[in-house]
Amino acid sequence: AQTVTQSQPEMSVQEAETVTLSCTYDTSESDYYLFWYKQPPSRQMILVIRQEAYKQQNATENRFSVNFQKAAKSFSLKISDSQLGDAAMYFCAYPSNSGNTPLVFGKGTRLSVIA
Amino acid sequence: NAGVTQTPKFQVLKTGQSMTLQCAQDMNHEYMSWYRQDPGMGLRLIHYSVGAGITDQGEVPNGYNVSRSTTEDFPLRLLSAAPSQTSVYFCASSYSRAAILEAFFGQGTRLTVV
Numbered sequence: 143a144q145t146v147t148q149s150q151p152e153m154s155v156q157e158a159e160t161v162t163l164s165c166t167y168d169t170s171e172s173d174y175y176l177f178w179y180k181q182p183p184s185r186q187m188i189l190v191i192r193q194e195a196y197k198q199q200n201a202t203e204n205r206f207s208v209n210f211q212k213a214a215k216s217f218s219l220k221i222s223d224s225q226l227g228d229a230a231m232y233f234c235a236y237p238s239n240s241g242n243t244p245l246v247f248g249k250g251t252r253l254s255v256i257a
Numbered sequence: 258n259a260g261v262t263q264t265p266k267f268q269v270l271k272t273g274q275s276m277t278l279q280c281a282q283d284m285n286h287e288y289m290s291w292y293r294q295d296p297g298m299g300l301r302l303i304h305y306s307v308g309a310g311i312t313d314q315g316e317v318p319n320g321y322n323v324s325r326s327t328t329e330d331f332p333l334r335l336l337s338a339a340p341s342q343t344s345v346y347f348c349a350s351s352y353s354r355a356a357i358l359e360a361f362f363g364q365g366t367r368l369t370v371v
Contacts (some may be wrong), residue, residue, distance in 0.1 A: 148299075151297070163341045175359075177359060184364075185345065185348065185364060185365045185367075186362070186364055186365075187349075187362035189359050190369075192359060231297060233300065243301060244290045244315075244349070244351075244360065245286065245360060246302075246307050247292075247300040247301075249297060249298060249299040251298050252292050
């Protein structure tokens, strides 16, 4: 079975500080995207950031950036200057190995932001 | 654009009842999929479709049926609801294979089976 591992079920960060959420995966694809989704209490799934695997440069979106290590199949999310609105579940997702199957998701990391 | 629309948002069923969760998208996406989300389990794939008339099973398909008669709609049917199907259900769509482009999600349906 394919797996994506988010090893931190829960994390907390002080407001304005930086936090890193980890993710590892095992796709055999050669060209693919990796995604981080945020799920606030409203339940809506919101795309935070995506990384193209063939690009060496790490993706950045405002306060969100990734540390993509292709050889290690690692894809961590760094949130800088954490804000109260960042409190949510965060899911890492990557493409399935087989055919047309959609994204495979990790179990998620619940992030709390402490004022 | 409305994006991906799921109905209903909440539902309570009795064991053994059947129902259909509706999903519609107005983005002309070929790929649509259903996930269920349970505490500590992330999102698990139930069924997916790569175009009208084509469906396939995901990781947890038992107890669910799907059909895709149009590009826009991808309903999920619970044949005989069981308490183990209590979950939050998400429908997602993407323009092409979701490995390449982001998936757009509906707002979810919270289903409780008593």
